Amino acid sequence: MGHCAHARFVWNLAVEQQACWRLGRRTAPGYVEQARQLTEARREFAWLAAGSVTVQQQALRDFAQAMAGFFAGTHWRPTWRKAGRHEGFRQVGLKPGHVRKVSRRWAQVWVPKAGWVRFRLTRPVPDGVRSYRVTRDASGRWHIAFAHIPGPVPAPGNGRAAGVDRGVVVSAALSTGELLHIPGLTAAEARRFRLLERKLARARKGSRRRAAVKRALNRLRARLTDRRKDWIEKTTTALAAGFDVIGLEDLKIKSMTASARGTRAEPGRGVAAKAGLNRAILASGWGQLATRLEHKAPGRVVKVDPAYTSQRCSACGIRDARARESQAVFACRSCSHTGHADVNAARNIQQMARACAAGHAVPAREGPRTSRPTHREPHPGRLPSGAGQSGIPVR
Numbered sequence: 001m002g003h004c005a006h007a008r009f010v011w012n013l014a015v016e017q018q019a020c021w022r023l024g025r026r027t028a029p030g031y032v033e034q035a036r037q038l039t040e041a042r043r044e045f046a047w048l049a050a051g052s053v054t055v056q057q058q059a060l061r062d063f064a065q066a067m068a069g070f071f072a073g074t075h076w077r078p079t080w081r082k083a084g085r086h087e088g089f090r091q092v093g094l095k096p097g098h099v100r101k102v103s104r105r106w107a108q109v110w111v112p113k114a115g116w117v118r119f120r121l122t123r124p125v126p127d128g129v130r131s132y133r134v135t136r137d138a139s140g141r142w143h144i145a146f147a148h149i150p151g152p153v154p155a156p157g158n159g160r161a162a163g164v165d166r167g168v169v170v171s172a173a174l175s176t177g178e179l180l181h182i183p184g185l186t187a188a189e190a191r192r193f194r195l196l197e198r199k200l201a202r203a204r205k206g207s208r209r210r211a212a213v214k215r216a217l218n219r220l221r222a223r224l225t226d227r228r229k230d231w232i233e234k235t236t237t238a239l240a241a242g243f244d245v246i247g248l249e250d251l252k253i254k255s256m257t258a259s260a261r262g263t264r265a266e267p268g269r270g271v272a273a274k275a276g277l278n279r280a281i282l283a284s285g286w287g288q289l290a291t292r293l294e295h296k297a298p299g300r301v302v303k304v305d306p307a308y309t310s311q312r313c314s315a316c317g318i319r320d321a322r323a324r325e326s327q328a329v330f331a332c333r334s335c336s337h338t339g340h341a342d343v344n345a346a347r348n349i350q351q352m353a354r355a356c357a358a359g360h361a362v363p364a365r366e367g368p369r370t371s372r373p374t375h376r377e378p379h380p381g382r383l384p385s386g387a388g389q390s391g392i393p394v395r
């Protein structure tokens with residue numbers, strides 16, 4: 001299919017540019033510059049111009065996304081796409097009439113410059129799809145996948161605010177005291193993963209054995225990705241449906257390269273190694289958690305300054321850098337409050353988010369006790385306890 005060749009050509013050009021620029025002076029051209037170059041290339045090459053411009057632009061956008069993933073440390077550097085191996089393209093800006101059902105099992109999709117293409121339905125096409133990806137699998141079958149992001153979850157209207165502390169040892173600690181762990185590989189899967197990695201290192205380049213080992217590794221990675229995605233979907237839906245306001249640390253400010261959670265207490269060697277191993281994977285999970293939460297609870301997610309969330313006592317508001325007894329325990333030396341360090345941080349985030357939300361007139365009232373659903377505007381004179389008087393920086 002021409003679209004695949006075009007998308008691959010554009011992608012490979014972008015890979016080549018990145019490779020050339022790596023040793024060079026400035027950064028490689030970004031998407032905007034590449035889009036301009038694409039316009040020029042289309043003027044020059046008739047076969048490229050004969051293709052769909054949206055397919056080609058999308059390949060550039062996909063590449064920009066892949067590079068962003070690489071720089072964030074969550075993905076490998078994007079590599080060459082080969083004919084026969086990487087066949088596929090993505091189409092965006094789908095109009096409502098561009099997908100139609102022809103029978104119970106068959107439907108058609110409008111592909112620019114190709115016309116109507118028939119495909120078999122394996123599941124219903126969701127309403128309001130805007131984009132799709134066409135791919136060919138290893139056995140030569142073509143697949144079409146429609147992208148669909150579930151819409152926002154209505155606010156419960158209960159005035160509750162949640163603070164979420166994302167961390168390495170505990171994936172997400174909630175101000176309610178819940179400690180959530182993002183699923184990983186099982187012990188058996190992890191063993192198999194390491195075994196396969198060793199096999200891969202020994203396998204000759206280009207050998208059939210190497211390809212088989214790679215496939216097995218990719219299957220394990222895909223399984224892990226699916227499991228994590230599923231966890232993120234469930235967790236964000238529960239938060240969006242259970243709380244009017246959800247506070248998160250603004251991780252753009254927080255340096256993830258600092259020692260895990262900024263505790264000065266000596267973490268055990270195993271902990272440090274594990275944290276290092278998990279950090280890159282978790283970083284992507286944290287990003288996705290925030291992104292999906294913002295989709296599901298638009299205008300209800302408050303990002304707070306993470307400066308002192310781990311040092312401040314959530315009970316008395318005193319900042320105490322030495323209150324961290326260990327990785328897991330926060331013991332305030334002023335009010336003798338003791339608790340899980342991550343939950344303490346989550347409660348600080350909750351209090352800051354409440355204060356922010358009250359300032360921005362997002363419905364946020366006094367905590368969990370007023371669980372009666374109500375949709376009135378918050379009373380202007382009634383600020384949640386602790387808000388505005390805590391001495392914590394509010395942004």
Ligand SMILES: [Zn+2]
Pocket residue numbers: 313314315316317318332333334335336337
């Ligand atoms: Zn205290």
